[in-house]
Amino acid sequence: MNPTDSSSDHEIIQLYSHLLRLSPKEKTTRLLLATLKNLLSSNRTSLLPVAVFVRLPALLSNLSGRHLTDPDLLEDLKYLSEILEEYTKTQTTFDQYAAELQSGHLRWSPPHRNPTFWKENARRILDESNGALPKKLAEIISKAWENDKQVLAIACNDVGHLVKELPERRAQLEKLGLKTRVMELMADKDESVRWESLRAVGEWLRYTFDD
Numbered sequence: 001m002n003p004t005d006s007s008s009d010h011e012i013i014q015l016y017s018h019l020l021r022l023s024p025k026e027k028t029t030r031l032l033l034a035t036l037k038n039l040l041s042s043n044r045t046s047l048l049p050v051a052v053f054v055r056l057p058a059l060l061s062n063l064s065g066r067h068l069t070d071p072d073l074l075e076d077l078k079y080l081s082e083i084l085e086e087y088t089k090t091q092t093t094f095d096q097y098a099a100e101l102q103s104g105h106l107r108w109s110p111p112h113r114n115p116t117f118w119k120e121n122a123r124r125i126l127d128e129s130n131g132a133l134p135k136k137l138a139e140i141i142s143k144a145w146e147n148d149k150q151v152l153a154i155a156c157n158d159v160g161h162l163v164k165e166l167p168e169r170r171a172q173l174e175k176l177g178l179k180t181r182v183m184e185l186m187a188d189k190d191e192s193v194r195w196e197s198l199r200a201v202g203e204w205l206r207y208t209f210d211d
Contacts, residue, residue: 009043010050010102017054020063029063030073037076040083048087049099057084094121098128101136106154113157122165126172134162138176141185149190156182156193160200167207179204 016032023029036056040047051057060081068074097111111117125133141155159178163170173179182204185197 009039009047010104012039013047013050013056014054014103017051017056017059020056020059026068026070026073029068030070030076033073033076033080037080040080044083044087046102048084049091049095050103051084052088052091053096053099053103057081057088060084093117094124097121097125098133101133101140104136104140105148106140106151106158108150108154112154115161118161118165122162125162126166126169131172134173134176134178138178138181141178141181149188149193152185152188153190153192153196156185156196156200160196160203163200163203167203170204170207 013036016036020029020032020036023032036051040051060077063077064081068077093111093114096109097117100106100109100111106112111121137155137158141152141159143151145151159173159182162173170179179201182197182200185193186201188194188197
């Protein structure tokens with residue numbers, strides 16, 4: 001795993017947050033917090049949203065309630081708590097959505113169902129960081145998700161919203177294979193996936209005869 005790779009960093013934040021939940025030993029907790037501090041302090045823009053998405057602030061709050069004595073650990077805990085608190089005060093819905101997408105795992109968080117969110121952010125989603133977010137969406141939807149089909153349903157929902165808000169950008173999404181994949185999912189065995197893919201394809205079909 002290349003530590004400079006952003007997707008790897010996202011995975012590390014998720015993994016270390018998970019390990020923190022399980023860590024009974026102060027020594028291990030200290031190591032995990034020190035690593036998180038290094039990562040988050042050097043990549044605030046891209047990684048603080050991920051830390052919030054994986055509920056690191058609540059986890060740190062729980063840790064603060066434990067009887068911890070290591071001074072380095074306590075210092076790192078205080079630092080992390082402060083930068084995350086500062087960040088959450090200014091975090092936007094777009095930040096939340098982008099962090100969720102970058103995490104590689106979708107859930108029905110509020111932005112997905114919010115028409116206002118899509119009206120205000122669809123263009124930014126397609127343009128931000130040279131189209132990194134739709135590429136990530138394409139990566140997510142390309143997987144089978146046999147044990148968590150709702151991820152596919154949510155991804156189809158998002159594709160449909162993007163087409164609805166920016167029909168003139170359909171080609172960008174098609175180049176990423178999103179149209180083909182969404183059409184494939186119309187035959188998925190999961191009902192919610194079929195329904196959301198049908199809705200997304202419906203958005204595309206609105207414009208078929210105008211091309």
